[in-house]
Amino acid sequence: MSKCIRTIKFFGKRATFLACAAVLMSSLLPLKGSGAYSQAAYVTEQALPAVVLVYSRIDYSGTFYIPWTWGPEAFTFTRYVSSMGSGFFVNPNGYLVTNGHVVFCFMSKNFKDDSITKNYIIQDAVYALLSWYQQQYGITFSQTDVQITLDYNTRYGQIEESYRSTYVILGEAQGDVIEAKRGISATVVNADPFLGRDLAILKVELSNTPSLLIGDSDKVRTGDTVYAFGYPGVVAFHPQLSVNTLLAPSVTQGIVSGKRLTQQDISAIQHSASTTHGNSGGPLLDENGKVIGVNNMGSITELGLEVAGFNFAVASNVLRDFLRENGVGNSVGDTTSHFQKGLAFYYAKMYASAKKEFDIVTTLFPYQWRATQLSQECQASISNGEKASSSITASVSPESVKVKKESITVSGYIMHASEMPIGVNFSWPTSQVTIQYTRPDGSTINHAVLISTEGAFTDTFVPDVAGQWSIKASWQGDDDHAGATSSVLTLTVTEPTVIEIMTETGIIYLIPVALVAVVAVILMKRKSKAATPLPPPPSG
Structure with a gap:
């Protein structure tokens, strides 16, 4: 049997599959407007910066065949297949997590040994080859021809070289960054296949990365509210959406439906938050914003139809063990703490302080896209003169004094009066309070105090x-x-009484002394009269 080998170069679109976690996206959870707060919005805001798009690609070269009835015809060419999923940072040192199957590990830890990955490559090669041949020579291939060609290449097709490259796209991106590979190169530290724990650890050469804390999946209860984050393909490739917002992470809300075990005896959390192809590897968060699972699969019927609302995530305690085995810690750093503080100020309408925190974040980690957006929102609010409300409470003691003789003390506090849904410690800047004392005639005296x-x-x-x-x-x-004025306090100021004046001047003390002196004089006069002898009687 003769064999003709041709080398061809394809310019057609590469084959891309979206890492699965089935069910169509029903709706996205909208973020509130400037300053508005809800628990869902807060969980969303603090998590979004740590969520990334993971793009993995295998470039391959090989020899593939069209099995004509008179003998196979061989072709050699180079192409690539790619997958898209989600991931999230687990510490500030550039370590992140996704699913094993997002990086082409379905049945094996080594993608080169993975039979499913090999099948993807064979399918891509066959479809590309037959499409090219049809365009070149006008030959139409039936579905049976396609299947025969697939079966033949599964047995005899040769994948001679394959190289995997993985990229991370942070936050919100614009344009065809996936195709152009304009993400950040990532190293696959370790991967466990889909038929296992379905987890992979990636490393990018970045510092101060935003990250999420991992919660305890053993404490999760049926009915708990959960939030699923990621890059669903139905959004990322939606034909009616602008390229300016296609590659922005999405979030959906649901509840925990139950706890399950996979056939590999791996703990999984069943939940109803809508996920679909592209959500794989994204975090499932509880109401406190902690990771309780890694989304990895959905449900299909016997006919292969996706079933909405029955989705699964690898339990967070499985993830914790996987990280520990690979010497990867879970923590948050300054980027995350400053961002959370900025959110607290933002929701409290303290836009100047919020902007300072967000600007610190973007200095620490320039890729923090959400901090950049929020800093711009804060600046717009500042330019519009929007500020938090304040209030002053004051009291006076005592409430009644004598004029010019007794002092009063006025004391009080300035307080933040707008809603502060997220508690945050802050110090009041050096500033002055003006205390206005108004006399009975309406004239005033102002004291400025720090x-x-x-x-x-x-x-x-x-x-x-x-x-x-x-x-x-x-x-x-x-x-x-914004400034504030206290309620009006009243003070009664009185003149001293005559007795008080006499007491103050000492006059009241002279009166008893004078009386004593008068009495003494009278007594002395009486005594003097009593002591004078009577004259003798006349003599006869």
Whole structure:
């Protein structure tokens, strides 16, 4: 049997499959507008920066055949197949997690030994070969011809070289970055196949990466709310969406439906959050924003139809063990902590402080796309004069004093008055409170006092006019807060009584002394009269 070998170069589109985790995407969870808060929005915001698109590609060269009835005709060429899935960082040192099958590990840890990966390559080669031959020579191949060619190449086709390259695309990207491979090159540290734990650890040469903390899947209960993150293919390749937003991560919400074991005795979490091809490797989070699973598969009927709402994730404790086996820790760093603090300020409408935190994040990690967006939103709010509300509470003690003689103390606090759904510690900047003392005739005296870092202030004052005084405290606000004025306090200032005046001047003490002196004089006079002898009687 003669064999003709031709070398050809294909310019057609490569074959791409989206790593599975079936079911069509029903809806995306929208993010709230500027400053609005919900638990779902917060979980979404803090998780999005750590979620990445994982693009894995196998370039191959080989010899493949068209089995004509008169003998096979051989062709040699080079092409590639690729897959797209999701992943997420697990520490600030550039380590991230995805599914094993996203990097072509279905049945084996080594993609070159993986029979399913080999089948993908054979299928891609056969379809490309027959399509090229049809375009060149106008020959139409029936479905039977295609199947015969597939079967023949499965037995005799030769994959001579294959090379896997993996890329990570961070956050929101624009244009055809997948095809152009404009992601960040990643090393596959280790992978466990789909028919196993279906996990892979990747490493990119980046520092200060945003990351997610891993929760305890043993504590997950049926009915718990969960959130699935990733890059669903139905969105990434949607023909009606702009390229400006195609490659942005999506999030869907559902509940835990149950706990299962796979045929390989691997713990899995069943949930109803919508996922589809492309979500594989993305995190499944609980309401606290911790990873409780890694999405990896959905459900299909006997006819191969996807069934919505019955999806599965590798349990987080399985992931924890896999990371430990490979010496990879789970932690968050400064990028994540500053971003979370920025979110707290953002939801509290403290836009100046929020922007500072987001700008720190982008300095630490320039790829943090969401921090860049939120910094821009904060700047827009600042430009529009939007600030958080503040309030002042004040009190006066005592509430009644004598004019010019007794002092009063006015004290109080400045407080953040807008909603602060995420508690955050902050210090009040050096600022002044103006305390206005209003006399009975309407004239005023203003005292400027500094506030402490806790927002406290105090002032001492001696009223100089008797009558009913009013007191209020106010401030102009700061970069984050609008100004505020306290409620009006009243103070009663009275003149001293006659007795009080006499007591103060000492007159009241002279009166008893004078009385004592008068009494003494009278007594002495009486005593003097009693001591004078009577004259003798006249003599006869």
